[in-house]
Amino acid sequence: MFIYASPSVERMYGATVDEVVERPIQDSMTPESFQKALQVFAEEMALEQTGAADPMRTRTIELEEYKKDGTAFWVESTLSFVRDARGKAVGVLGVSRDISKRKAAEAEKERLARINRQLQRSDSLARMAAAIAHHFNNQLQVVVGGLELAMNQVPENAKVFATLRKIREASRKASDISRTMLTYLGQISGARCAIDLCGVCKNSLPQLLASAPKTVSFETDFPQEGPVVLADGEMVRNMLANLVINAWEASGEGAGVIRIAVDTVEPAQIDSRHRFPVDWYPDDTRYGCMIVEDHGCGVIEADIEKLFEPFYTTKLMGRGMGLPALLGILRAYGGCITVGTALNQGSVFRVYLPVFQGKPSDTMPHPVSMMQQYPKNIGVLLIDDEDMVRDIAEMMLKRLGYEVIKARGGKEGIELFERHHQSIDVVISDLTMPGMNGWETLAGLRAVDPQVVVILSSGYDEAHVMEAGGPIDPPSAFLGKPYRLQDLSRCMQDVLGRFQKPSECPGDRLQNALQEMPDGAFHKNSAEGT
Structure with missing residues (x-):
């Protein structure tokens, strides 16, 4: 006392x-x-x-x-x-x-230090993942392209065809893993358009209900329509699916109720505690909010930050990219996610996306016809620093009936184009190359011929690549790696349909160029290459 x-x-x-x-x-x-x-x-x-x-x-x-x-x-x-x-x-x-002021200052210092540690760790992971994805996609391009060529030379009733098909499916899944890594970095954003957030959630319910365990039931709280946000509808559906899967797994084997809701909130309503990315701050716009709540096992305080680290999981090893990929999408969209949780009391995840002041737009893609034919002997300059990637791409182009000139990098590609651009109809250039990258190569090619048709190819997302171009006008088209034969064909037909001049006779120009090219620089289509 x-x-x-x-x-x-x-x-x-x-x-x-x-x-x-x-x-x-x-x-x-x-x-x-x-x-x-x-x-x-x-x-x-x-x-x-x-x-x-x-x-x-x-x-x-x-x-x-x-x-x-x-x-x-x-x-x-x-x-x-x-x-x-x-x-x-x-x-x-x-x-x-x-000493309340001193303790508050110490707490703020620790908070900023924690944010700095997370940003440094995120930056380190980003550099590593980007490098891995680049090299991985290049090697995967060789696998996917080689399989496509092999399958085109084997009858479908042959026993080996079924094996090749399984290998191709495994390659596709490997490509998805690489794409997920880039998504975590915020480098996969998809084609953004105005979508109704409530409509996307409603349309996703049937598939979620079909996939969920029978012990799980759903409660919903949706407005009649809206809010409208700028995003890729498929990615928003993936975000919702990841959160719902996380919720029903947290519910365990017993009966569980998952609540899905959509709301519109003011910036001041977004909690700053357990908010990710840690360096995100709201602006003066309103935000669409997608909510997924469960009454499962919850998360201890020390583990909340780890939820968004790649491959962190308390479940089966090798999983744990759902929430990190979700965070990457939000990085690209200027949004955030907050986590409210208590051990054995459940969790609530709130995803926030900036509201778009407009009406939902048509998101249906306009397919390119695969039936349109173009003249033979179309000249293609192929620029890539990876030998195997360059060789496989050459074989794929020849399989489609195109003539190919190869260059090992941007500088060599510009030199070849400067000498023979009259006989080259399309240039396909890799984005990430030593010495001179794809954007620098594009600028050099346009200095020779402002009307040059250039396809940039990369394992990165198209939206991310275009943002990195800065003041340089975009290329004629983009081709994502790893691409299949039909992807290459569709891309070529698209640019030829948009940029080919009917009065030109590419075959004659190519034949004349053959006489001027140094030995080994021009690889004419042959029986071995078709």
Whole structure:
């Protein structure tokens, strides 16, 4: 119990001296601080019993105490023993000062340090994942292209054809893994258009219901329509699916209820606690909010940040890219996600996307006809620094009936184009190359011929690639790696349909160019290459 309190306590605690003195010690501070105070007292009494301790010693501790109105605040207390005439400890003298501002500053410093650590870790992961994805997609291009060529030379009724088809399917799944890595980096954003967030969620329900365990039921709270956001509808469906799968797995084997809702909120309504990306801040626009709530196992505080780390999972090893990929999509869209969770009480995930002031648009793609035919002997300049990728792409182009000139990089490609651009109809250039990248190569080609038809090829998402072009006008088309034979065919037919001049006779120009090319630079279509 207290026996004396200084009049200064009225300012600190908002209570009179008598109220402070009469208050039990255990009620004056938080349970954690009370246990800490008891431990310090026990340690000092044990030291006192040794008889060797300095009787004038002091001990300073930080405690979280309560004001009269119940508000918690931090104090720094310097403690010493009160002694009788024989030097025996008969009480404790404490001198306290309010350190709430200092603790708040320390908490803010730690918060910023935590954000900085997360950003550094994210940046490191981004560089690693981008490098892996680039090299992975290049090698995968060789596999996918080689399989396409092999399958075109094998009858469908042959036994080996079924094996090749399975290998192609495995290659497609491998490509999806690479795409997921780039999505985590915010480098896969898809074709953005104005979509009704509520409509996308409603349309996704039948598939979610069909996939969910029978023990799981759904509750929904949707507005009649809206809000409208700028996004790729398929990616929004993937985000919702990942959150729902996460929710039903958190529900365990017992019966569970998952609530899905859509709302529109003001920036001030977005919680800053457990908000990701950690460096995200709202602007003055309104936000569409997609909510998925469960009553499952929840997440402990220490693990919340790990939820969005690649391949972190408490389930089967090798999983754990659903939430990181979701975060990557939000990075690309300027949105965020918040997590509210408590152990054994469930979780609520809220996804926020900026509201678009407009009406939903038509998102149906306009397919390119595969039946249109173009003249033979079309000249293609193929620029890629990877030997195997270049060779496979050459074989694929020849299989489609095109003539091919190969270059090992941007500088060599520009030199060849400068000498023979009259005989080249289309240039296909890789984006990521040493010395001179695809954008720099595009600028060099246009310096020779402003009307040059250039296809940029990359394992990155088209939207991300176009954003990186800066002031340079976009290429004639984009071809994502790894691409199949039909993807290459469709892309070529598209650019030829849009840019080919009917008066030109590419076959004659190519034949003339053959006489001027150095040995080995021009690889004419042959029986072996078709």
